[in-house]
Amino acid sequence: MEVKNSFLIRDLNLANIYKLIHKLGPISRKDLADKTDYSSATISNHVKTLIKQDFVLETKKGTSTGGRRPVYLKTNPEKGYMFSIDIEVNQVKIVLFNLDLKIVMKNIIPITNKSNSEEVIDNIFKEIDSIIAERDLNVQEILGIGIAVPGLIDKEEGVLKFAPNLTWSDLKICELFKNKYNLPIILENEANAAAIGEKDFVYPDSNNLVYVSINEGIGCGVIFNNELYKGASGNAGEFGHIIIDRSGPKCHCGNNGCWESLASENYIVEQVSENNNLTKKEIYHQAQAGNEEVINVLNRTGQNIGVGISNIINSLSPELVIIGGGITAIKDYIFSDIMMMVEEEALEVSYDKSEIKFSELENLATVYGLASLIFNEKLVFSK
Numbered sequence: 001m002e003v004k005n006s007f008l009i010r011d012l013n014l015a016n017i018y019k020l021i022h023k024l025g026p027i028s029r030k031d032l033a034d035k036t037d038y039s040s041a042t043i044s045n046h047v048k049t050l051i052k053q054d055f056v057l058e059t060k061k062g063t064s065t066g067g068r069r070p071v072y073l074k075t076n077p078e079k080g081y082m083f084s085i086d087i088e089v090n091q092v093k094i095v096l097f098n099l100d101l102k103i104v105m106k107n108i109i110p111i112t113n114k115s116n117s118e119e120v121i122d123n124i125f126k127e128i129d130s131i132i133a134e135r136d137l138n139v140q141e142i143l144g145i146g147i148a149v150p151g152l153i154d155k156e157e158g159v160l161k162f163a164p165n166l167t168w169s170d171l172k173i174c175e176l177f178k179n180k181y182n183l184p185i186i187l188e189n190e191a192n193a194a195a196i197g198e199k200d201f202v203y204p205d206s207n208n209l210v211y212v213s214i215n216e217g218i219g220c221g222v223i224f225n226n227e228l229y230k231g232a233s234g235n236a237g238e239f240g241h242i243i244i245d246r247s248g249p250k251c252h253c254g255n256n257g258c259w260e261s262l263a264s265e266n267y268i269v270e271q272v273s274e275n276n277n278l279t280k281k282e283i284y285h286q287a288q289a290g291n292e293e294v295i296n297v298l299n300r301t302g303q304n305i306g307v308g309i310s311n312i313i314n315s316l317s318p319e320l321v322i323i324g325g326g327i328t329a330i331k332d333y334i335f336s337d338i339m340m341m342v343e344e345e346a347l348e349v350s351y352d353k354s355e356i357k358f359s360e361l362e363n364l365a366t367v368y369g370l371a372s373l374i375f376n377e378k379l380v381f382s383k
């Protein structure tokens with residue numbers, strides 16, 4: 001049985017009014033009534049209930065146009081919290097959000113022994129526990145835990161099917177978290193979560209966007225007609241494995257010349273390391289120091305990224321392609337090459353309607369997306 005937390009708004013009207021205040025607040029009761037079909041009396045009654053249950057607060061704000069200052073309503077950020085856990089290949093971000101979807105705490109722990117998933121998960125538990133202790137949180141105040149992984153998942157079963165760069169497979173990750181915390185748990189692919197983060201926090205008006213996450217591999221999250229597109233398997237958007245050169249290098253999926261084997265950070269490291277043994281960070285420093293050989297590799301990577309993005313634009317015609325992940329550290333060395341290839345290879349009709357941008361949330365799109373997912377799926381409203 002799940003912990004009985006206090007996030008139960010059983011009444012649909014009550015839930016709707018809460019969501020409106022969450023979205024539009026601080027807002028006066030009058031404006032709230034003007035923006036909905038609810039009568040002033042209904043608004044007044046429901047707001048009273050929400051205030052009594054501590055979901056909504058009254059606040060005085062703004063200048064009065066004479067007479068008394070109006071009272072505004074806003075949601076109570078401290079009514080509840082949620083954890084977003086972004087498991088990357090070399091580190092894990094553990095971020096605590098409040099109910100206003102603002103970051104309260106952000107800790108990063110390194111993954112030193114990635115082959116040992118049990119140890120990695122244990123270290124995540126320790127970090128969560130220390131945040132709970134430090135913030136003096138009660139488990140009942142936690143709405144849920146969202147977990148993102150760089151790989152294929154079975155969302156319904158809460159199982160990580162395969163994460164090649166972590167070398168993890170068939171890991172019942174939700175069960176592990178459930179056994180430990182007895183809270184609602186959501187598992188999502190990291191690029192999917194990031195696409196939701198960008199959509200909900202940066203581009204709410206964009207109905208068709210693709211988030212391209214370029215790190216050790218390439219993952220993509222597709223927002224299609226305003227919703228995350230999952231496909232029959234739940235793992236749609238694996239553009240990292242579209243083949244862009246059949247005579248290219250062997251990919252871990254078994255094919256040759258997949259996009260991610262020619263345009264990811266692993267590709268950059270492999271290419272540069274043919275002549276010298278540098279880490280990713282050292283390579284990026286070398287580029288900044290003007291090392292031409294390195295810059296050439298980055299430019300070539302940019303062109304390869306552009307080829308894949310052309311394929312995405314031609315197949316989905318998104319209005320927005322957002323590039324995120326570790327690759328954003330070298331955006332100045334790849335952007336013009338990406339654009340050159342897209343201008344050359346994308347169909348004009350689709351290209352004209354599309355924009356290519358780097359993530360504004362930078363490396364936090366995934367944790368924001370997880371917070372949004374928990375908020376929207378686990379705040380229990382009447383159905």
Ligand SMILES: [Zn+2]
Pocket residue numbers: 240241251252253254255258
């Ligand atoms: Zn592949």
